């Protein structure tokens with residue numbers, strides 16, 4: 668088992684990519700803190716995690732709120748006594764053209780995707796600095812690297828922020844034996860992807876199935892990601908094999924865009 672008895676906290680673990688990461692890390696022996704703004708969804712994931720005979724804790728936390736982030740880390744340390752891995756996965760968006768975006772869109776998206784990732788990283792780094800070990804994985808997006816099909820410009824900017832933050836944080840936290848890396852998923856089959864696809868289908872005047880085909884066509888490997896494709900890289904980055912990898916952002920996109 669690659670992560671035996673590590674304590675891993677995953678934000679946005681109630682569904683999609685976060686849920687797949689929680690289950691994949693549990694399968695490798697990690698104890699899981701399942702965090703979501705939807706407390707019932709966090710609990711559902713925690714229940715599934717329990718099937719792997721690891722310990723679990725479900726927390727209802729809005730990662731856009733710094734007080735709730737602090738409480739999330741305090742509860743984790745109270746329960747498990749340490750924090751080895753945090754996956755900053757929670758993210759929001761909506762499909763919109765640049766001229767349709769409002770100040771409310773910008774604030775809502777950056778509150779979770781940029782501010783949320785930064786303060787989760789900072790709060791998790793406190794116990795990790797004391798432990799002199801830790802692993803931080805940020806879920807960015809190929810939207811932050813110029814993907815033409817990105818859901819909107821404010822979202823792309825928030826994910827660019829995550830890629831830059833990953834580099835800078837890795838430099839400052841490296842001396843404490845803390846690795847910081849990011850994953851940039853491409854087209855991934857999750858509820859978020861599905862919501863965007865409904866709007867895309869309306870824009871293109873095609874069925875939802877056809878909109879998915881249109882998204883997959885330019886992918887060299889001709890396949891969208893399952894959430895498990897992202898989870899597999901997260902497990903590797905959290906494993907001892909990745910101990911000298913830090914500050915990197917890896918695309919998992921079937922070759923859709925250059926790094």
Ligand SMILES: NC(=O)c1ccc[n+]([C@@H]2O[C@H](COP(=O)([O-])OP(=O)(O)OC[C@H]3O[C@@H](n4cnc5c(N)ncnc54)[C@H](O)[C@@H]3O)[C@@H](O)[C@H]2O)c1
Pocket residue numbers: 678679680681682683684685702703704705708728729730731756757758759779806807808809810851852853854855856857858859860
């Ligand atoms: N699906 C894709 O195609 C795709 C592509 C690139 C990047 N991503 C990124 O991957 C991450 C996960 O996306 P997904 O597709 O699984 O999304 P999803 O919407 O399917 O699941 C996201 C989960 O995060 C939770 N969440 C939302 N806001 C939150 C908040 N403020 N605090 C805590 N939890 C919150 C939701 O309740 C949900 O359970 C996001 O950062 C997203 O930007 C997704």
